[in-house]
Amino acid sequence: xxxxxxxxxxxxxxxxxxxxxxxxxxxxxxxxxxxxxxxxxxxxxxxxxxxxxxxxxxxxxxxxxxxxxxxxxxxxxxxxxxxxxxxxxxxxxxxxxxxxxxxxxxxxxxxxxx
Amino acid sequence: xxxxxxxxxxxxxxxxxxxxxxxxxxxxxxxxxxxxxxxxxxxxxxxxxxxxxxxxxxxxxxxxxxxxxxxxxxxxxxxxxxxxxxxxxxxxxxxxxxxxxxxxxxxxxxxxxx
Numbered sequence: 001x002x003x004x005x006x007x008x009x010x011x012x013x014x015x016x017x018x019x020x021x022x023x024x025x026x027x028x029x030x031x032x033x034x035x036x037x038x039x040x041x042x043x044x045x046x047x048x049x050x051x052x053x054x055x056x057x058x059x060x061x062x063x064x065x066x067x068x069x070x071x072x073x074x075x076x077x078x079x080x081x082x083x084x085x086x087x088x089x090x091x092x093x094x095x096x097x098x099x100x101x102x103x104x105x106x107x108x109x110x111x112x113x114x
Numbered sequence: 115x116x117x118x119x120x121x122x123x124x125x126x127x128x129x130x131x132x133x134x135x136x137x138x139x140x141x142x143x144x145x146x147x148x149x150x151x152x153x154x155x156x157x158x159x160x161x162x163x164x165x166x167x168x169x170x171x172x173x174x175x176x177x178x179x180x181x182x183x184x185x186x187x188x189x190x191x192x193x194x195x196x197x198x199x200x201x202x203x204x205x206x207x208x209x210x211x212x213x214x215x216x217x218x219x220x221x222x223x224x225x226x227x228x
Binding site for chain 2: 028032034036043045046049051090100101102103104105106107109
């Protein structure tokens, strides 16, 4: 069965610190991977996505993620976080077929202190 | 990115009544729509996947007679919560996907059953 595991439930950082959020998935086939962000009181927004090709993908706001197929991982990174990055981050996976369902991880709540 | 409009954003209803939530893809054709439920400070739990013109596929534990999903056109899907009870109070989110694997999210609907 499909599943997504996010290891960090709560992360607290100071501004300018580096960020890495873990995401591992379980899926029997070719996958498409996503990171979404949900700012307080707002709806989900796409940060970045991986469909194929270069396993290192760059998204908005300085975020990037690396797809490591052998580890079934898609970790999110940012070299230097800002207070405005305070939000909840969700990793999601879907199969490459047209009608495959989109499954989310439990989410990681990031708090960045000035 | 593509726009998904969800309506209403908030609804309060009396216990025992039914509530309909609409999800529209405004500038693309959504062959697949997903309905999620999000509890406070938790992740998105997939309730069902609907493909245009066919019956929705419900996740295990989700009552299909309770949560009626209709995906009659390529731009509209509806979720009807029938005979709502206080335990159905939650944040419901729809997501739409067209040709590409990327899914776009509505603003969500906060349902409160009193």
